[in-house]
Amino acid sequence: MKHVETTTRPSEATPELPSVDVTLKVNGDSCRLRFDSRVTLLDALRDHLGLTGAKKGCDQGACGACTVLVDGKRIVSCLALAAQYDGREITTVEGLGDDGEPHPMQAAFARHDAFQCGYCTPGQIMSAVCLQAEGRAGTEEDIREYMSGNICRCGAYPNICAAIREVVAEDNDASL
Numbered sequence: 001m002k003h004v005e006t007t008t009r010p011s012e013a014t015p016e017l018p019s020v021d022v023t024l025k026v027n028g029d030s031c032r033l034r035f036d037s038r039v040t041l042l043d044a045l046r047d048h049l050g051l052t053g054a055k056k057g058c059d060q061g062a063c064g065a066c067t068v069l070v071d072g073k074r075i076v077s078c079l080a081l082a083a084q085y086d087g088r089e090i091t092t093v094e095g096l097g098d099d100g101e102p103h104p105m106q107a108a109f110a111r112h113d114a115f116q117c118g119y120c121t122p123g124q125i126m127s128a129v130c131l132q133a134e135g136r137a138g139t140e141e142d143i144r145e146y147m148s149g150n151i152c153r154c155g156a157y158p159n160i161c162a163a164i165r166e167v168v169a170e171d172n173d174a175s176l
Helices: 041-048 104-111 121-134 140-146 157-174
Strands: 004-007 019-026 029-036 067-070 073-076 089-091
Touching: 019 041, 029 041, 067 121, 073 121, 104 121, 104 157, 121 140, 121 157, 140 157
Parallel strands: 004 029, 019 089
Antiparallel strands: 019 029, 067 073, 067 089
């Protein structure tokens, strides 16, 4: 995704709420957008930028399917107004990995079959990446606690935990 400029269609803006100009830095690219001030970060990513990895699950911040990283911290993007993130670094699941290769967490999720229907997987991966970076994946209990904001309706939790443990162990071995 390179520099993108977009605006909402006239029918999407309302006269009582002004449109806002926002520059979102998503996955390393700068995107200048104009939309209704009520647009959530999730909707900006999906509807305005075509990045559909983050999913709209509950739309109430309870399931974690919309998890993205902002300045390296995980947030549920369905509760965040896009205008709040003007100029901040946003990473979506599409922005993980290097040179076409998957991020180690993405690869581990595939190896461990840490998904069934796959709907929650992008949010699970984003939370897992952040959990690892935070150093909070020391034990199985830690992983389960700090991943508890991401719900998997299929019940793939044992495989999700196994994938996270593998990546953390490899990271620990590499740093020795």
